[in-house]
Amino acid sequence: MYIILLGAPGVGKGTQSKRLMTKHGIPQISTGDILRAEVKKESTLGKRVKEIMANGELVSDDLILEIVERRLSQADCAAGFILDGFPRTIPQAEGLDEILRRLDNISVKVIEISVDDAEIIKRLTSRRVCGNCGTLYSILNKTLADLIPCEKCGSKDIFQRRDDTEETIKKRLGIYHETTAPLIGYYKAKGDFHSINGLQTVEEVSADIAGLFAKQLT
Numbered sequence: 001m002y003i004i005l006l007g008a009p010g011v012g013k014g015t016q017s018k019r020l021m022t023k024h025g026i027p028q029i030s031t032g033d034i035l036r037a038e039v040k041k042e043s044t045l046g047k048r049v050k051e052i053m054a055n056g057e058l059v060s061d062d063l064i065l066e067i068v069e070r071r072l073s074q075a076d077c078a079a080g081f082i083l084d085g086f087p088r089t090i091p092q093a094e095g096l097d098e099i100l101r102r103l104d105n106i107s108v109k110v111i112e113i114s115v116d117d118a119e120i121i122k123r124l125t126s127r128r129v130c131g132n133c134g135t136l137y138s139i140l141n142k143t144l145a146d147l148i149p150c151e152k153c154g155s156k157d158i159f160q161r162r163d164d165t166e167e168t169i170k171k172r173l174g175i176y177h178e179t180t181a182p183l184i185g186y187y188k189a190k191g192d193f194h195s196i197n198g199l200q201t202v203e204e205v206s207a208d209i210a211g212l213f214a215k216q217l218t
């Protein structure tokens, strides 16, 4: 089960990746999470990307491809993986094709989750994250106090990402439409591409994704 989840920030890629990871026991490879962990560690890489990320801009293709190739070569990726937030540019998609060819000609299923920009801004400005285990929360119908401690790990470190401010979200959406959305055409032309309505409930989106695999097995 090799999956690319495509879609703008805030469409639910992280939530769906985590559900797929739990259900199928395959790793979620989120380039954003990998980079955030480096920033937290204050590593050389983390220092290089910290401001780029805070500004909502994209990290260089070469750097991202190096990170992804190293990660996909690890043993836990052999039976499957979910790519979340990668690829984000045509050169990244081309680089990924090369990596997959080297990794025994793996073929991926590409699933786009689509949501309109107004809904994304609403979702992301209210998104909160557990700093310890990464569980995603929303303060849309709750206060921050209701979310503490984290229901999964008990941590009190529930925070707002630096790039989840309205101004930076609008910038990230602009970059998505200009640079990442062309991947839809790229993957449609390749064949195994599917689009899902991300305005449905989390459970409905998961059911649609499961349906894509059920069809393949029948």
Ligand code: AMP
Residues within 6 Å of the ligand: 009, 031, 032, 033, 035, 052, 053, 054, 056, 057, 058, 059, 060, 064, 084, 085, 086, 087, 088, 092, 163, 172
């Ligand atoms: P995300 O958690 O996927 O929203 O990513 C957060 C930030 O990490 C992005 O706004 C970029 O600065 C950086 N980033 C994550 N994935 C990529 C990627 N595939 N290409 C370039 N930059 C990325």
